[in-house]
Amino acid sequence: MENLDSGDEWIAGLTAAMMAASRRHDEQATPPEPQHGIKAKVALAAVKGAKTLAELAQQYDVHPNLINQWRAKLLESAADVFGAEASAPEPTIDVKVLRAKIGELNQALRFSADDVLQHFLVEAEVGHQSLQADVLFLQHLQSLHL
Numbered sequence: 001m002e003n004l005d006s007g008d009e010w011i012a013g014l015t016a017a018m019m020a021a022s023r024r025h026d027e028q029a030t031p032p033e034p035q036h037g038i039k040a041k042v043a044l045a046a047v048k049g050a051k052t053l054a055e056l057a058q059q060y061d062v063h064p065n066l067i068n069q070w071r072a073k074l075l076e077s078a079a080d081v082f083g084a085e086a087s088a089p090e091p092t093i094d095v096k097v098l099r100a101k102i103g104e105l106n107q108a109l110r111f112s113a114d115d116v117l118q119h120f121l122v123e124a125e126v127g128h129q130s131l132q133a134d135v136l137f138l139q140h141l142q143s144l145h146l
Helices: 002-028 036-048 053-060 064-082 095-145
Strands: none
Touching (some): 036 053, 036 064
16 A cells, blocks of 8 residues: 555656646747837847847847847848839720720710700801891881881
């Protein structure tokens, strides 16, 4: 029975040691990836050169190699910030659609021009008839004075 108790103690000790090792492993696990804003801030600080990589690594709790990578990436993409504006791709031109639209607009313009001309002709006719009536009236008045 005594051997059994010491065996249980041994298993309990082994279990405790395994759990402690697991906790240490979890604590040593890779920290979460820094956010983009922090990356940019650290990279800018590295470009400025006011602090050494070791000082920046300690301050921001990141490896100096990461800082070098971020710095290089910032310098590589810096020209893009001031480069040519990204333009939208040229739209494809469908000539058939354009010709159809031009024909449609020409037809509408013809109808509009015809409507305007017809309006002026009607006004001119009405005006002519009115003018003829005025002339007849004046002639009539002249005949009364004779």
